[in-house]
Amino acid sequence: MSSNLSLENELTVTFLKQNFDIGESNEIESFKQSVANYVAIEQCVAVLSDYQADKSYIFAGSFGSVFGLSDKKMVIDSAFEDCIFAHLNADDLVERHILELNFYQFLKNIPHEKYSQYSTFSRIRLQKEIEKCRYINHRTTYLKTFSNGSISLALCLYAPSTDLKPRQGIDGRIFNIQTGEVVEAAQYNKNAASILSKREIEVLQNVSKGYKSEQIASEMNISVYTVRRHRQNIIEKMKVTNTAEAVKTALVMGIISL
Structure with a gap:
């Protein structure tokens, strides 16, 4: 088993084994409409992951062709978009998975009402350069959190990057959406070390x-x-x-x- 598969297994355990049995709605229908409207404007690819149902709703604008996705909505029986992951550089994908695990641990140290104020950003290489598209900007935000802190809905956005300068790593960071402030890596690396x-x-x-x-x-x-x-x-x-x-x-x- 590769490091990538091991990390995907850890993501599965982390997100799908949360306690959802508290009688709260994840309000997914309203979020689905909002995400569809956003993609129609930005022509990016958005993945709305429902951890409670272990399903994903993929909304593909014209940029979806990079991943072999048609310009429409599709549903997959997994909270993780392997059909997109397969097109990303394996080393960068490992870093992306680790960033998400660190993001999860970082949020657990703040009030759950503030989870949606934070997002991740990373710049990920495609496995193969397609139509002169080499790098992809990726973001993750948690849209819906239950009162017990369990995260039920996550949104991942994929869009072409205009930054084509070659360098190692994914430039992964966690930042406050409202202020633009970047969270120092030391704050979440401490969680990883635990x-x-x-x-x-x-x-x-x-x-x-x-x-x-x-x-x-x-x-x-x-x-x-x-x-x-x-x-x-x-x-x-x-x-x-x-x-x-x-x-x-x-x-x-x-x-x-x-």
Whole structure:
């Protein structure tokens, strides 16, 4: 299983396993109409994800042709738009998934009434350049939140980027829609680091240096058995299949550094 699939599994667990059984409506019909009107003007692609029903409503303007989407609305039986993800650069997609997980954790530290005041922004490469379109601007906003903090509706927007300057990374950021203020990465990287214990982070940092379990045990003055137990815990907590994937994911999330 790749890091990308592991992160998609984590997104599934995070969003679909929320507590929705509180008798509140997600008001999806009114949001569907608003999103359809927006796409008709902007000619972008919008994905309205219903986590409660595990469905997505995709509204495609003329830009939808980049993803092989016709100029109309479609419904898919998944809260995640894999039909679009398949057209995006795999490394950039990993960063996008991590940004969304960090976004979710960041919002959990503020009142749920303010969730809709924040959004993510990233610039993602297409897997293949199509009609001179190389980069896509991507945004995620959570439209509907229940009183218990569960997020029921999310909106993802895809539009062509006018910034064609090559550089590494997706320029991912979280910002306040009302003020334009960008949230410092340190605020949500702290949330990402809470996934692992301090000792597990130390073990993973040593793994990233290419150290074997015996070397890590000597470096940390612990037994090889304890190192191996930490490595297994890391794999389970990060929902990856090996420590190499864990290192790659942790580097992108800012949990460890080179």
